Amino acid sequence: MSGLPEPLADGLWTVERRFRTMGLPVSSRGTLVRLPDGGLVVINPPRLDRPLREAVDWLGWPAHIVCPNRFHHLFAGDWKKAWPSARLWAPAGLEDKRRDLIFDARLGRQPPPWDPVLATLPIAGMPRLSEVWFLHRASGTLIVTDLAARVGARQPWFLRAWSRLNGAGASGRVGSAAWLRLLVADADALAASLNAAVGQCPQQLVVAHGDPMADGVVPALRRALSRLSPAFGHAT
Numbered sequence: 001m002s003g004l005p006e007p008l009a010d011g012l013w014t015v016e017r018r019f020r021t022m023g024l025p026v027s028s029r030g031t032l033v034r035l036p037d038g039g040l041v042v043i044n045p046p047r048l049d050r051p052l053r054e055a056v057d058w059l060g061w062p063a064h065i066v067c068p069n070r071f072h073h074l075f076a077g078d079w080k081k082a083w084p085s086a087r088l089w090a091p092a093g094l095e096d097k098r099r100d101l102i103f104d105a106r107l108g109r110q111p112p113p114w115d116p117v118l119a120t121l122p123i124a125g126m127p128r129l130s131e132v133w134f135l136h137r138a139s140g141t142l143i144v145t146d147l148a149a150r151v152g153a154r155q156p157w158f159l160r161a162w163s164r165l166n167g168a169g170a171s172g173r174v175g176s177a178a179w180l181r182l183l184v185a186d187a188d189a190l191a192a193s194l195n196a197a198v199g200q201c202p203q204q205l206v207v208a209h210g211d212p213m214a215d216g217v218v219p220a221l222r223r224a225l226s227r228l229s230p231a232f233g234h235a236t
Contacts, residue, residue: 008141011033014206015046024158025156035113035114039062044068044208062086065080088101146208149175153170163175181228201218
């Protein structure tokens with residue numbers, strides 16, 4: 001992995017960065033989407049360093065920094081410090097968890113300014129996660145954070161081991177971790193929001209943990225997420 005933005009579609013880049021948590025190697029993939037005015041929406045902001053900052057400045061300027069669930073926020077403050085004029089967005093509940101950050105807006109309260117380019121798809125039924133998906137309209141790219149993963153040989157050894165241990169696998173197939181079932185509070189609401197998102201018929205998939213996918217996105221998601229919501233898995 002280069003650790004720098006790599007194009008996935010016109011106006012869409014992803015960047016996978018390695019870092020350590022509790023001393024163990026992991027990686028996370030962020031997504032950058034260019035808006036018509038040249039501003040960027042940064043979803044799941046990854047570890048920031050000087051080379052990445054320079055690369056981002058070449059692409060545009062971060063106008064919106066988006067924490068896509070209650071777990072993916074570790075580097076949001078670094079991005080806000082680097083681009084203080086950017087608006088910092090939080091899912092429900094993250095404001096209470098990260099009182100050290102000043103959020104400018106909450107996802108899901110109102111249509112965001114990026115809506116003509118990027119659809120915002122809140123996933124209901126899991127309030128302890130509060131994950132929000134996004135769909136890049138022009139390319140049909142669905143951007144997911146933790147509910148699905150596609151960990152393979154390119155990811156760090158600990159992430160591969162953790163993925164196998166949690167039943168998501170590490171063979172490069174789309175999977176979903178078993179522990180996520182503990183966060184499901186309303187299975188019907190979860191199934192409805194998953195069906196609404198996948199009903200957009202995405203052509204590509206970006207996940208925070210693992211590599212993007214360009215073929216067979218809908219059946220792969222239905223297979224992987226059926227463990228969270230059987231009603232979603234059996235939908236047609």
